[in-house]
Amino acid sequence: MWRKFKSFFPIQFSKETIFTKQIREFKHLTCTIRKAEHGDIRSMLAVERSVYDGDVPWTHSAFAFEMKNRLPHLYLVVEHEEKVIAFIGCRIKNKDAHITNLAVEREFQGKGIATFLLNEMKRFAKRSHASQMSLEVRFENKHAQMIYRKFGFESQKIMKNYYESQEDGLVMVYPLENLS
Numbered sequence: 226m227w228r229k230f231k232s233f234f235p236i237q238f239s240k241e242t243i244f245t246k247q248i249r250e251f252k253h254l255t256c257t258i259r260k261a262e263h264g265d266i267r268s269m270l271a272v273e274r275s276v277y278d279g280d281v282p283w284t285h286s287a288f289a290f291e292m293k294n295r296l297p298h299l300y301l302v303v304e305h306e307e308k309v310i311a312f313i314g315c316r317i318k319n320k321d322a323h324i325t326n327l328a329v330e331r332e333f334q335g336k337g338i339a340t341f342l343l344n345e346m347k348r349f350a351k352r353s354h355a356s357q358m359s360l361e362v363r364f365e366n367k368h369a370q371m372i373y374r375k376f377g378f379e380s381q382k383i384m385k386n387y388y389e390s391q392e393d394g395l396v397m398v399y400p401l402e403n404l405s
């Protein structure tokens with residue numbers, strides 16, 4: 226996850242990325258996957274709070290900024306029974322499709338939701354002519370690292386004291402060129 230914003234960024238308007246709403250089953254769990262809207266931010270914060278034990282690594286304004294970023298970007302939410310249970314975000318810069326944020330509520334983990342969302346981002350990255358996907362993950366977050374590795378991400382470098390908590394971050398990349 227990209228570290229928390231440290232300063233104020235002026236909001237700039239972006240081109241809209243198109244995403245057609247989908248309905249999917251994840252191990253008998255029927256979910257709707259759709260593009261996130263400004264009105265979803267509170268629900269996305271609630272998902273963050275639930276997976277990070279009350280902490281919110283990203284604030285309302287950080288999400289609002291990213292969802293209006295002038296760089297190509299895509300934020301998706303997963304809903305089950307009209308409640309947001311997961312989300313992902315990605316932003317393209319200089320051929321890098323950066324996964325800014327990914328979280329799945331605890332009771333819905335292990336059903337393939339994150340893998341599905343990462344595949345959607347891979348599609349978006351390819352459409353956007355990116356040559357790789359990248360992300361940062363807390364060095365201690367071995368569970369997420371295991372899932373990213375399973376998907377095909379590789380460790381690239383450690384960033385010392387990257388997070389506000391002074392935890393180190395691990396940069397992971399997934400090459401897109403020459404892949405099907």
Ligand SMILES: CC(C)(COP(=O)(O)OP(=O)(O)OC[C@H]1O[C@@H](n2cnc3c(N)ncnc32)[C@H](O)[C@@H]1OP(=O)(O)O)[C@@H](O)C(=O)NCCC(=O)NCCS
Nearest residue numbers: 226276327328329334335336337338339340361362369372
């Ligand atoms: C990391 C996270 C997003 C993964 O979401 P998820 O929906 O549970 O992931 P998936 O169900 O797609 O699992 C991916 C793979 O890992 C496996 N897996 C998931 N949980 C597992 C577990 N506890 N033990 C072993 N394997 C597990 C799955 O079986 C799947 O493998 P498969 O493709 O071979 O079937 C989720 O755990 C989460 O939100 N964590 C808290 C927030 C966080 O750490 N975000 C990342 C910040 S960078």
